Amino acid sequence: MAPLTSIRTENGKLEIVNQLLLPHTTEFLEIKTVEEAHDAIKTMKIRGAPAIASLASLWLSYHLTESLEASPIPAYLSSTEALKAHVEGILAFLYTARPTAVNLGAATRRLQNTLTASLAAKSDLLAIAKAIIAEGKLIADEDVGRNKEMSKWGAEWLLERVGAENAASGLNVMTVCNTGSLATSVREPLQYYLLTALELQTLQIPSVMLCDTMVGSLLQHHNIHAIEACLVRGALYPGTGNPTDEQAVVLITPRGLDGIYNPSFDVTPAELITAIVTEKGVAVRKDGEKTFDLSGIV
Known part of the structure; x- marks a missing residue:
């Protein structure tokens, strides 16, 4: 594919x-x-x-x-x-x-x-x-x-950590927007902080982020269209066989509902992240610390 x-x-x-x-x-x-x-x-x-x-x-x-x-x-x-x-x-x-x-x-x-x-x-x-x-x-x-450099550094770090044999069984990597603490768009199917990062911590699975070093000093929060929090999109079942016809949009909130809060970012605390992979290298959070030392890769 x-x-x-x-x-x-x-x-x-x-x-x-x-x-x-x-x-x-x-x-x-x-x-x-x-x-x-x-x-x-x-x-x-x-x-x-x-x-x-x-x-x-x-x-x-x-x-x-x-x-x-x-x-x-x-x-x-x-x-x-x-x-x-x-x-x-x-x-x-x-x-x-x-x-x-x-x-x-x-x-x-x-x-x-x-x-x-x-x-x-x-x-x-x-x-x-x-x-x-x-x-x-x-x-x-x-x-x-x-992106190619991040892939290279990330692959090398993962192979070193888990070994080639375990890596061959399959690894998943989530790319993110990086500003201050790590933030992902809440338009994603799963909010990373609320569902993924906390779950990985519970299961003691390393949480690895890929992001380039073009970061800002302040994450500016703002709200986005409320309607996006009111809709669910999905594939029709059974399908018609035509990909362009197989998406349904369903309203899941009462019509006319006011006061919907739909923030643009979902911020994940740094203490839930194991490593940050950038195009310049990999930063690993030391045990017991809640922040990353990026001085060696930026």
Whole structure:
């Protein structure tokens, strides 16, 4: 079975898997406009801080690539001043889709810095556009690279801990959003803290997290759409044989119910976590301590 990717860049298209429909339906959405990119991030059709940043960066790259090939040339390519205003408007708009996402903010600032540096160097319009295109693709490529490094470090740590023979019997790893203490989106099928981390501690099973080192100093809590706490999605039984027809959405709360609390994050205390695997190495919490010493890997 081929691995499922969250973003596809094939045949001149930019597509994302609609994570709102997983796991019962796999649907790829083509992202053509900045409004579609913004909506995908805001409504969590795409989720995970790195993937959010990659989508925003890649969309700008694809947009400018198409613009350079367009005939007639768009007005925002008529001068460096027009291009500057156009790109800055896009970056500001994309940032509003999820201002609490650390990676998205970092990506938009990198792209802004690329624009600013190119203008300061008095580059011509084509060179400026190509520099932004290259930087947008690089941001996404770097995320792929970090994931590969996390996989390498994680695999090595697990093999060292449990041995190759036990590892061959099957191991599960959960990826998370990392900000301060570890947090996972409560849109996941299981809230990690309430169900998984506490259960693993009871069973004395190590809890291992994978997350890159692009972290923020403060986790900003905010509420998300209440309707998501009122619905249950699932596959129909018996199925029709058509994957697109096999998802039902059922309202499980009374209509008109007010005051629903639906926080965006579920924070897991660090003392419930055994090890944190990053793209730079593995941090292990020492026995008796409630925090991690990350100084050796960041």
